[in-house]
Amino acid sequence: MNVVWGGLGGGRIEVICGPMFSGKSEELIRRLRRAIIARQRVQVFKPVVDNRYADDEVVSHSDTRLSATQAATAAAILQATHPRTEVVGIDEAQFFDCGLVDVCEQLAARGARVVVAGLDLDWRGRPFAPIPDLLAVAESVTKSQAVCMVCGAAASFSQKISGTTDTVEIGSAERYEARCRRHFEPEESRQLELSRARAAVLRVPVREEDATTAQG
Numbered sequence: 561m562n563v564v565w566g567g568l569g570g571g572r573i574e575v576i577c578g579p580m581f582s583g584k585s586e587e588l589i590r591r592l593r594r595a596i597i598a599r600q601r602v603q604v605f606k607p608v609v610d611n612r613y614a615d616d617e618v619v620s621h622s623d624t625r626l627s628a629t630q631a632a633t634a635a636a637i638l639q640a641t642h643p644r645t646e647v648v649g650i651d652e653a654q655f656f657d658c659g660l661v662d663v664c665e666q667l668a669a670r671g672a673r674v675v676v677a678g679l680d681l682d683w684r685g686r687p688f689a690p691i692p693d694l695l696a697v698a699e700s701v702t703k704s705q706a707v708c709m710v711c712g713a714a715a716s717f718s719q720k721i722s723g724t725t726d727t728v729e730i731g732s733a734e735r736y737e738a739r740c741r742r743h744f745e746p747e748e749s750r751q752l753e754l755s756r757a758r759a760a761v762l763r764v765p766v767r768e769e770d771a772t773t774a775q776g
């Protein structure tokens with residue numbers, strides 16, 4: 561028998577998590593596109609807070625996109641999901657309230673395949689609610705990795721390189737970098753120190769004899 565999600569007993573929760581720039585939205589879009597090709601009824605949601613690219617679309621950093629409905633709360637996702645919807649996609653799930661776990665379980669219980677993408681860690685490297693609880697109840701967890709912008713190794717952390725100390729901050733390339741464990745520096749004061757140290761190293765020291773030669 562073909563494995564077709566949706567329908568009685570087919571419900572499940574899949575989570576795609578990882579740092580920024582690890583291709584989570586892209587993977588979400590890829591899975592949802594396959595469901596659309598299979599002629600399944602698909603609905604996609606994203607939080608109201610995510611105005612980064614487009615209001616009515618889920619967009620990856622590499623600019624693949626899929627139309628999406630904005631939801632202010634997790635409960636709003638449940639209300640807006642049609643009873644016959646077979647696949648529910650949720651992007652930027654870390655910006656939803658903790659009711660999201662219950663909503664995903666309810667959707668899965670009524671037979672929907674729920675595919676959720678979100679950051680598992682905040683910029684301080686701490687678990688980012690409600691994703692950790694969602695990982696625990698999910699049938700499938702994909703932890704994607706990005707590339708460390710310092711050394712090129714696989715990266716699991718999102719390094720804040722400017723901006724405020726808010727946990728919830730919409731950012732893209734100019735505010736965050738993917739980092740490996742070795743190069744991830746969660747404390748902001750330490751980050752400033754490091755960037756000053758880097759600037760000092762890059763400055764070429766001017767020696768007096770060089771200056772004299774140049775003038776002569």
Ligand SMILES: [Zn+2]
Nearest residue numbers: 708711740743
């Ligand atoms: Zn590194």
